[in-house]
Amino acid sequence: MSDATPLVVANHKANKNWEEVKEWLTEVGEAAKDFRGTVILAPSSPFIAACFEEIKSHNLKIKLGAQDVSQFKEGAFTGEFAADQLKGLIDYTIIGHSERRNNFLEDEVVLQKKVDNAQNADVEPIFCIQSETTPLAKNVQIIAYEPPFAIGTGNPDTLENIAKVAQKIKDNTPYMFLYGGSVSMTNASHIILIPGIDGLLVGATNSLDPQKFIAILKSI
Ligand code: PGA
Numbered sequence: 001m002s003d004a005t006p007l008v009v010a011n012h013k014a015n016k017n018w019e020e021v022k023e024w025l026t027e028v029g030e031a032a033k034d035f036r037g038t039v040i041l042a043p044s045s046p047f048i049a050a051c052f053e054e055i056k057s058h059n060l061k062i063k064l065g066a067q068d069v070s071q072f073k074e075g076a077f078t079g080e081f082a083a084d085q086l087k088g089l090i091d092y093t094i095i096g097h098s099e100r101r102n103n104f105l106e107d108e109v110v111l112q113k114k115v116d117n118a119q120n121a122d123v124e125p126i127f128c129i130q131s132e133t134t135p136l137a138k139n140v141q142i143i144a145y146e147p148p149f150a151i152g153t154g155n156p157d158t159l160e161n162i163a164k165v166a167q168k169i170k171d172n173t174p175y176m177f178l179y180g181g182s183v184s185m186t187n188a189s190h191i192i193l194i195p196g197i198d199g200l201l202v203g204a205t206n207s208l209d210p211q212k213f214i215a216i217l218k219s220i
Contacts, residue, residue, distance in 0.1 A: 003038040003063065003091075004036065004037050004038050005037050005038070005176070005198045005199060006036075006037040006038075006192055006197070006198060006199040006200065006220060007037060007038050007040060007142075007176070007178060007198060007199030007200075008035075008037060008038070008039055008040065008199055008200050008202065008216065008217060008220070009040045009041075009042060009065060009092070009094070009126065009144075009178065009180075009199070009200070009201045009202065010028070010039070010040070010041050010042065010202055010207035010213055011042045011067060011094060011097075011180075011201060011202065011203045011204070011207060012041070012042060012043050012044055012067075012204070012207060012208060013044070013067065013099070013203060013204050014044055015044065015204060015208055016043070016044065016047075016208065018047055018050060021043055021044075021047050021050075021051065022050075022054060023210065024041075024208075024210045024213075025041070025051065025054050025055065025058075025060060025062065026058075027210035027211070027214065028041070028062065028210050028213055028214060028217075029055075029058060029060035029061065029062055031214040031217055031218070032060065032061040032062055032217070033061055035061070035217050037199065037220075038063055038199075039061065039062045039063065039217065040062070040063045040064070040065045040091070040092055041062055041063070041064060041065065042064075042065040042066060042067045042092070042093075042094055043064075044067070045066060045067065045068075045081055048064060048066060048086060048089055048090060049089060051064055052064055052089045052090075063091045063092065064089060064090045064091060064092075065090055065091065065092035065093055065094060065126070066081075066086055066090050066092075066093040066094070066123070067093070067094050067097070068093065068094060068095065068097070068100055068114070069081065069082065069083040069086065069093050069095070069114050069117055069118050069121075069123070070082045070083065070114070070117065071106075071110045071113040071114050071117070072113075072117075073117060082117065083114075083117040083118045083120065083121040083123055084117070084120070084121045086121065086123065087121040087122060087123070088122075090123055091123065091124060092123065092124045092125075092126055092142075093114075093118050093123050093124075093125055093126065094125075094126050094128060094144070094201075095111055095114045095115055095118065095125045095126065095127050095128065095137070096111045096114075096127050096128040096129070096137070097128045097146070098128065098130050098146060098148045098151065099151075101130075102148075108135055108137070111127075111137055112137050112138060115127065115137040115138070115139065115140055116139075119139060124141065124142060125137070125140050125141075125142065126142045126143075126144050126178065126201070127140040127142065127143055127144065128143075128144045128145075128146050128180075128201075129143055129144070129145055129146070129169075130146060130147060130148055131147060131165075132145075132164070132165045132168045132169065136169075140175070141175060141176060142175065142176040142177075142178065142198075143169055143175045143176070143177055143178070144177075144178040144179070144180050144201045145157075145162065145165050145166070145169070145177065145178070145179055145180070146179075146180040146181050146201060147181055148181075149181075150180075150181025150182045151180070151181050151182070151203060152182070152203060152204060152205055153181075153182055154182050154184075154205065155182055156181050156182040156183065156184075156187055156191070157179070157181060159190055159191065159194055162179050162191060162194055162197070163194045163195060163196070166179075166194060166195070166196035166197055167195070167196055170196050176198040176199070177196055177197060177198050177199075178197075178198060178199040178200060178201050179191055179194075179197060179199075179200055179201070180200065180201030180202065180203060181203075182205055183200045183201070183202045183205075183206060183216065184205070184206050184212075184216070185206070185212065185215035185216050185218075185219050188200060188216045188219050188220050189219040189220055192220040200216070200220075202216060
């Protein structure tokens with residue numbers, strides 16, 4: 001992983017149509033030119049290939065990520081998309097988001113398969129944990145701490161607690177550590193200064209509106 005930090009991930013979840021995603025890329029692409037770190041867009045999966053073309057044709061300083069990949073390598077799995085199918089299109093994928101764990105009952109065994117499949121396709125997993133006791137998948141390098149109470153609530157974790165979790169996670173292994181959960185233009189500049197923080201994961205609350213997302217980039 002050689003991209004400049006801080007990494008700032010926009011997780012669009014199941015939002016936006018293609019016209020809106022294109023506008024987002026245009027607006028954020030302009031702001032990303034002056035950003036010292038790395039902007040990563042994780043759009044809804046139907047738009048990944050089109051985003052790839054858009055980013056390439058306009059030479060935008062935006063990396064692409066998926067919000068998930070299949071636990072299966074390929075084959076008769078209707079509705080799934082395999083990591084290998086995204087090889088060359090994306091650099092990152094979120095794995096183990098609490099919305100996946102809760103709505104789709106993804107457990108540690110499934111999540112490890114997803115991590116392995118992503119890595120075999122040269123895709124860097126951004127592995128989400130919900131607390132400092134969430135088991136970490138093997139071989140991951142980027143951890144995103146996203147306490148569920150903070151997701152979509154406007155109620156981020158405290159700076160003290162984020163610092164505590166970052167320190168604990170990074171204690172023995174040099175993971176990259178991202179924080180997610182109600183990141184906004186008012187709190188991002190404080191969160192990014194916490195020792196051990198390498199980036200932010202911004203979900204539907206403040207990544208969908210390109211201007212709100214740009215305000216976060218400018219604030220850090
Ligand atoms: P939020 O979501 O920024 O809307 O709180 C974070 C996430 O789910 O990744």
